Amino acid sequence: MGTPYRVAIWGPGEVGGAIARACHRRPDTALVGAKVFRERKHGADLGELVGIGPIGVAATTSRAEILALDCDVVIVTPRPGVLGNELDTDVIALLESGKNVISTASYHNPAMPNWLSATRPPPSRLLKACHTGGVTLHGTGVHPTFMVERVAMTLARALSEVTHVRCVEAVDFAAASGSMWGGLRRLGFGLDPAEVKAGAPLALFGDLYYGDLTGNVAHHLYGVGMDEVKVVHDLRGLPAEERYTTRSGFTVEPGQTAALHLTHRGFIGDHHFFTNEECWYLGPENAYLGDDLPFADHGTPGPINYTIEITGEPSVVRTRVAFEQNRAGANPDRTNPITGASVQAVLDALPAVCAAAPGILTDDPRPRYVHDARVTLEGAAS
Known part of the structure; x- marks a missing residue:
């Protein structure tokens, strides 16, 4: 194995903390720093902050200390309230200081315009x-x-023509922290509908x-510019x-909001090509998985479910994906399956991000092929 990737965490909260724990367990990553935002955490051991005991890495509230740090990549998992110009300023400084940046909260599609x-x-900046x-x-x-x-x-590749993609995420927020993303009430739970x-x-x-997501679908399926995509929520x-x-x-x-239905629809001209739906609810008693779903029998709703439906020619492709809670005694980092999956997405990206030529890296769903290394010429007749 080569030299481990030197990793710093910008905001070791729920997701950032889980990433830090995963990096500490892996031989190919080495934690070297962390940016925190509360004075009481300044100087604290990162391992103690994320629940794994001392690891000899001190957290800091100093932006300058992180910019001066010798590391390969900074993993940015900020609070929702700082998305926008404040985050951009920090990320630009990190990039200019020679640090690769992987973010879970923004930059899924920097070219896509929005209200901010x-x-x-x-994006050129x-x-x-x-x-x-x-x-x-x-x-x-x-x-x-x-x-x-x-x-x-990837499923869309099975069709010769795609006219519409629908993705419905249904998540039970009952187990979420009361302060998650600014608090359940800030999200809309408990309010008058x-x-x-x-x-x-x-x-x-x-x-x-989901606006970024809509633009990505338009680009992957139709190759259009982001200024041609209209998003209605x-x-x-x-x-x-x-x-x-x-x-x-x-x-x-009773009568207060116990489920939220957030919809983003994408249009290219008059063509409604994409619908993303977020169905967030509190407990099985208030489960809401979406309207007019293609699968009639959903059984007992799990904590996190996805329904994907792709309409086109010569067929319609439909699938369901469910993330279940881990059994008792399983890795506590993955109590929230989405957090665990987010961690894996970041770790998977590390080698490609660190090896890539300078620029903005995006996921590419096109088929890729490699030579089959399992078959060799050893023993072949001359």
Whole structure:
């Protein structure tokens, strides 16, 4: 094995902490630093912050210390509230300092315009920073990236023509931390359903993920420019019938929002080519998996489910994917299956990001082929 990748974590929270634990276990990665955002964490051992005991790596609140750090890649897992110009400023500085950047919270499609674009540096500024530092920027995760850009786009290759792609994510948020993504109430849970509208923070925040995703689908399927893609979003709340309290103590009363349905639709001209739906709910009692799903029997809903339907010629392709909670005693890093899958997406990207020529790296769903190394010429007749 070669020299381990030297890794720093920018924001060791739920996802960043899980990545740090995974990196500590792997022989091909070495943790060398961490950027934290609370003074009480400054100087603390990163291992203690993420629950694995001392590892001899001190966390810091100092941006300058991370910029001066000798490392191969910084894995950026920031708070949702800093997405936009503040994050761009930090990422540009990291890139210019000669550090590759892998992000789970942004940069899935920097070319895709959205409501924040006017306040952010142009995508060309990110590319310039990559070339200045001689490094690479890559955004990855489960959704965007794995479920649609890889799974759905691979399935789409089975059709000669694709007219529409639908992806429905259904997630039980009952086990989520009460402070996750700013808190369940900030997402819309517990509010009067009439207050849950398209202009709510969740719907706008979703544009930064699912708008990027929509642009990626348009590019992969039709090769169009991002300025040709229109994204329309909607958000609605579904009420609880009975009082429900999560494990973190968050309570929803009857009539208050216990399920959220966030929809992003992509258009190229009049062609509605893509629909992404997020169905987030609190507990099996309030399970909402989506409307008019192609599979009638869903059984008992698991914590995380995906339904993918691709319409085209000469057929329609449909599939379901479910992430189940681990059995008792399983690796605690993967209590949340989506967190575990996000960790894997980041780790899978490490070699490619560190080896790539300077620039912005994106997932490529096109078929790729390698020679079969299992067959050799040894013993062949001359």
